[in-house]
Amino acid sequence: MQIPQAFVGWTVLIADDEVDSLEVASRLIRLAGATVVTAKNGLEALEKVRQHKPHFILSDLSMPEMDGWELVYRLKLERSTLGIPVIALTAHAMSGDRDRAIRAGFHNHISKPLDPAKLVRQLVNVLIDVPELTPMLEAYY
Amino acid sequence: MESMEQARVRKPISVIQLIKSRLQAKLILLQVIVVVIPVLIIAVYAAAALNQALTQQLTSRELDKLDAKTQTVESLLESAEQDARFVSHNSVIQRYVDSLNGEPDAALVADVEALFVSFLSSADTPYKDVRILDRNGMEIVRVDQSNGVPVVISGSELEDKSQRPYYTEAIGLDDGQMYVSGFDLNVTRGQVDLPYLPVIRFSTPLYDGGGEVVGVLILKAFAEPILTSLLSDDAQDYIIGPDGTYLYHPDSSRLYGGLLQNGTTFATDQPQLEALIEGRDAGTLNDGDTITFFKTVNPNQLPNLHLLVIRQNPASVVLASVYQAVFVFVAITAVTILITVVVASLLSRSIARPVRQLAAAAKELGRGHWNAALPPVTGEDEIAQLTTSFGTMSGELQETYRSLQARTREAEEATRMKDLFMATMSHELRTPLNAMIGFLHLMMYSDQMNDDNSHMAQRSLANSQRLLTLINNILDLSRIATGGIEIVAASVSPRRLARALYADMKVLIEEKNLALELEIDPELPESIHHDEDRISQIVVNLVNNAIKFTQEGKIQLAFLRREERLLIQVTDTGIGIPQSKQALIFDDFFQVDSSSSRQHQGAGLGLAIVKRLVLLMGGSISLVSEPGKGSTFSIELPLNLASKDGSAATRANGVFSKNSQSAPLDAEQQATV
Numbered sequence: 001m002q003i004p005q006a007f008v009g010w011t012v013l014i015a016d017d018e019v020d021s022l023e024v025a026s027r028l029i030r031l032a033g034a035t036v037v038t039a040k041n042g043l044e045a046l047e048k049v050r051q052h053k054p055h056f057i058l059s060d061l062s063m064p065e066m067d068g069w070e071l072v073y074r075l076k077l078e079r080s081t082l083g084i085p086v087i088a089l090t091a092h093a094m095s096g097d098r099d100r101a102i103r104a105g106f107h108n109h110i111s112k113p114l115d116p117a118k119l120v121r122q123l124v125n126v127l128i129d130v131p132e133l134t135p136m137l138e139a140y141y
Numbered sequence: 142m143e144s145m146e147q148a149r150v151r152k153p154i155s156v157i158q159l160i161k162s163r164l165q166a167k168l169i170l171l172q173v174i175v176v177v178i179p180v181l182i183i184a185v186y187a188a189a190a191l192n193q194a195l196t197q198q199l200t201s202r203e204l205d206k207l208d209a210k211t212q213t214v215e216s217l218l219e220s221a222e223q224d225a226r227f228v229s230h231n232s233v234i235q236r237y238v239d240s241l242n243g244e245p246d247a248a249l250v251a252d253v254e255a256l257f258v259s260f261l262s263s264a265d266t267p268y269k270d271v272r273i274l275d276r277n278g279m280e281i282v283r284v285d286q287s288n289g290v291p292v293v294i295s296g297s298e299l300e301d302k303s304q305r306p307y308y309t310e311a312i313g314l315d316d317g318q319m320y321v322s323g324f325d326l327n328v329t330r331g332q333v334d335l336p337y338l339p340v341i342r343f344s345t346p347l348y349d350g351g352g353e354v355v356g357v358l359i360l361k362a363f364a365e366p367i368l369t370s371l372l373s374d375d376a377q378d379y380i381i382g383p384d385g386t387y388l389y390h391p392d393s394s395r396l397y398g399g400l401l402q403n404g405t406t407f408a409t410d411q412p413q414l415e416a417l418i419e420g421r422d423a424g425t426l427n428d429g430d431t432i433t434f435f436k437t438v439n440p441n442q443l444p445n446l447h448l449l450v451i452r453q454n455p456a457s458v459v460l461a462s463v464y465q466a467v468f469v470f471v472a473i474t475a476v477t478i479l480i481t482v483v484v485a486s487l488l489s490r491s492i493a494r495p496v497r498q499l500a501a502a503a504k505e506l507g508r509g510h511w512n513a514a515l516p517p518v519t520g521e522d523e524i525a526q527l528t529t530s531f532g533t534m535s536g537e538l539q540e541t542y543r544s545l546q547a548r549t550r551e552a553e554e555a556t557r558m559k560d561l562f563m564a565t566m567s568h569e570l571r572t573p574l575n576a577m578i579g580f581l582h583l584m585m586y587s588d589q590m591n592d593d594n595s596h597m598a599q600r601s602l603a604n605s606q607r608l609l610t611l612i613n614n615i616l617d618l619s620r621i622a623t624g625g626i627e628i629v630a631a632s633v634s635p636r637r638l639a640r641a642l643y644a645d646m647k648v649l650i651e652e653k654n655l656a657l658e659l660e661i662d663p664e665l666p667e668s669i670h671h672d673e674d675r676i677s678q679i680v681v682n683l684v685n686n687a688i689k690f691t692q693e694g695k696i697q698l699a700f701l702r703r704e705e706r707l708l709i710q711v712t713d714t715g716i717g718i719p720q721s722k723q724a725l726i727f728d729d730f731f732q733v734d735s736s737s738s739r740q741h742q743g744a745g746l747g748l749a750i751v752k753r754l755v756l757l758m759g760g761s762i763s764l765v766s767e768p769g770k771g772s773t774f775s776i777e778l779p780l781n782l783a784s785k786d787g788s789a790a791t792r793a794n795g796v797f798s799k800n801s802q803s804a805p806l807d808a809e810q811q812a813t814v
Contacts, residue, residue: 020575027583114579
C-alpha cells in the first residue's frame, strides 16, 4: 500500500485537540510529502497560519480556547489568510454541521473518524477545485 | 373566551347564520313561531268575523230605525185618512151630498165652504186644499190653503178633474173606502209649484141617502213631512218611488224624473247600485269606500207608496269602529308578540347561556386549557347535571393528563439519559480504537518493519477494524431504536458515490480473490437529494455480507433507476440462503448457521441495520436466493428524499413505534424477501 505523494513541498496546518488523532493525521500527511504544522486549538492555529502560510488547513470543529468555527471566521477577516482553504473534520453524529460548515466558510469537510487508508485521497478530492491548487493535484486526482 | 365572543359579535353575520350557529336564536325562533303564527291566524279570523258582525249590527240597527220611521209615516197617513173620513161623514157634507141630485142650494154650498175653511184652519195636519167633485169630475166646492190662509175658490176658477186618477179611482169605490195617491207635485194652473211642493191626495166617494155615488171628496196633504220623517239624521239619503224616480235626492234637479219628464231615474242615475239592489228587499252593501243600506218600505200596504229607501255613509265613518277594534286587536297582538319575544329571549338565554358556556369550556378543554370557566350550577335540571358531569369529567381528564405527562417526562428523561450514555460510550469506545487503527496503518506504511512485523500489524489492524465495525453496528442499531439517527439529505451524485464505493470495496474483494463488477444505470440523474452516508453504510454492509459468504466467483454492485426509485442491487455467487431462513435474516443477531462449528464470523447485525436504515428512508428491501448458487439483495429507495428542513428529517424512532407508514416488514413480507 502506497500513499500518493500529492503534497510534496506543501505546508499543511492541522488543528485538533485530540493528541492521537492529531498525530495520526500529521504523520499521514507527512507521508504524502508535506511539511505539517500542528495546533491544539484555533488560537494556536491562527498564530501559526500567519507564521507558516500553509497551502491548506485541516481543522477539527470543537476545540478548547477557540473552536474551528471561530478560526475560520477570523481567517476570513484577514486579506492574507482568507484565501487559504480550510477543511473541516466533522463527526457523523453531527451531520447538521456539514452544511453549516460550508456556509460558515470552510472549503469542504471530511468525516471523522479519519480513514488512514483514504485520508490523502479524500483531501485531494476536496482540494482539486481550489484554483491555485488544481494544477498541482491533477496528477493525483 | 370573552374576546372571542366579542369578535364574533362584531363580525357581520346573517340572521340565518345566527339561527344556525346559536342555540338561543333557535329557541327564540321556536317560541316566536309557537306564539306568533296562532296569534296571526286568530287576528285575521277575528278581524273578518268582527267586520261581519259589525256589518250585521249596522244593518239591523238601520232596519230598526227605519221601522220606527215607517210607523211614523203610517200614523201620519192614517190620521190623514181619518180626517178625510171625518170630513166626508160630517152632517153638513151629508146634507150637501143629498142635495146634489136637485138644484144646487147656495146656502148649503156656503156652509160647506165655511166647514172647509174651519177644517183647514184647525186641522192638526196641514193640508193644501180640500175639494168636492161632482159625479162627472167637475170641481164644485174648493178651499185652498194659500200662505196659511184658507181661500174659497169659486166660479170660473173651478176645473174639470174627470181625467185625474184621484177621481177615476175613487168614483168606483164603496162608501168609506179611500184612494191614496202617490207622491205628486202640486200644480197651480198648469204650472209646477217651485220650490217643489210634494203632496198626497186622499179621495173618498160621497154617497147620498139613497146609496148613490154623487161625488168625490178630496183631501190634499202636504207630503213633505212624510218624506222628511223617513230621512236619517246623519246619512246621505235617497227615496225612490214606485216609478223608479227620486222622491228625495240631495240634488233637487234630479227629483221627480217621471213627473217632470226630465228623464232622471234611479236606474239611469246609479245603474250599478240599482243592479245590486234589484229584486232585494233589504240589505247592506260595502264597496270599500261607501256603505250602502237599502230597504223597501210600503206604509199601510198602499199600492202607490212602494218606496225604496237608500242610505249611504262613507265606509271610513261606518267602519271606524271596526277599524278601531281591529287596531286594538293588532295592538294587543303586537304587545303579546313583543312580550313573548322578550320572555322567550330571557328564557332561551337562561337555557342557552350555560350550554354555550359548556360548549366554550369543552372547546377550551380540547385546546388543553384546564381552567375553562363552567356555568354556575343552579337547580337540578339536565343542564345542571351536564355541568356537574362535565366538571367531574374535566377534573378526571386533567388528572389523567397530568399523570401521563409526568410519565412521559420520566420516559423522556430515561431516553435522554440513555442517549447521553450511548453518545459517551460511542465516543469513549471509538476514540482509542480509531487511534489504534491509525497507528497500525502508520506502522504498515513504515519502511522499518520486517515481514513478520508487518503481518502482525496487519492482523492487529484487521481485528481492530472488526471490533470497530461491531461497535459501530451495535451503537447504530441502538441509536436507530431510540431515534438517535437522523436521515440528512443533501445533494449527491449517484454515479460518483457508486464509483467511490466500488473503489473502496474493490480493495477488500481483491484480498479474497473475488471479482467485483459495477453497473450504473445511464438513466440515473446527475444529482439526487439523498443521505450519502446512509447509502454508503447500506452498500458496505451488503457487500461485506456478500464477501463473507462467497468463496469464489464474483460480486455485482448495481445502481439502477426504477422510475422515481433508486434501486441498489448486490448479487453474489455465494452459498445462498435456504428458503426457510430467508424470512429471518434481517432479524438482529441472526445467523443462518448458528451451530458452534460455523465457519463465518460476525455478530449478525449488518442486515438488521440495513433493513432499518432502508425503512427509515421510506424504502424497501427484498431478497432472491438459491442455496449453492447465490443471492441478490435489492434495495429500493425514493430517488429523492424529502428536504432537510422542518420535519422532513426522518427520525429513526418512527420505524419501531408509531410510524407504520414506512412499511416495516411483517412475517408475510419477509417470506417474499
